Every structure is written in C-alpha cells, then in structure tokens.
Amino acid sequence: MCTPTGWLTTNQMAETLEVPRTDLLRMRDDGTLKLGRHYAAFKGKTYSRGSYLWNRRAVQKTMNKQEQVLVPSML
Numbered sequence: 001m002c003t004p005t006g007w008l009t010t011n012q013m014a015e016t017l018e019v020p021r022t023d024l025l026r027m028r029d030d031g032t033l034k035l036g037r038h039y040a041a042f043k044g045k046t047y048s049r050g051s052y053l054w055n056r057r058a059v060q061k062t063m064n065k066q067e068q069v070l071v072p073s074m075l
Contacts, residue, residue, distance in 0.1 A: 006057060008054050009051070017060070024054070039059075040055070041053075
C-alpha cells in the first residue's frame with residue numbers, strides 16, 4: 001500500500017517506536033493520541049479502526065513527552 005508522506009501503517013508505527021501494536025492502539029483508545037493530529041483515515045486507504053494511518057512525527061513527539069514525564073516519577 002502506498003501511504004501519504006509522513007504517515008505509517010499501524011504495524012510500521014509500532015515497529016518505528018519499538019512498542020507492541022496493542023500499546024499504540026491503547027493510546028489511541030484512551031485519548032493520548034488524537035484523531036487528526038496523530039492518526040487519520042484516508043479515503044480508499046483505510047477501511048477500519050485497525051487500518052488508520054499514523055503521523056510519525058506527531059506520535060514520536062507525544063511519546064517523547066510521555067517518557068520525560070514517566071522517568072522522573074520512577075526515581
């Protein structure tokens with residue numbers, strides 16, 4: 001599948017972040033990742049919630065912010 005520049009499939013995004021696919025979907029479902037900013041449906045390319053495309057830069061930026069919050073609280 002040819003995807004728009006900067007957008008990755010769910011599996012590609014999980015591989016890029018080195019996280020399980022389920023973590024990515026959980027963050028979508030709990031509102032950490034927002035529709036439009038972090039993930040989207042593209043006409044003719046996505047057919048279900050599991051086939052959304054992900055904005056690599058936006059997701060990585062959010063993940064980096066979350067890591068900064070989590071690390072100090074673990075000390």
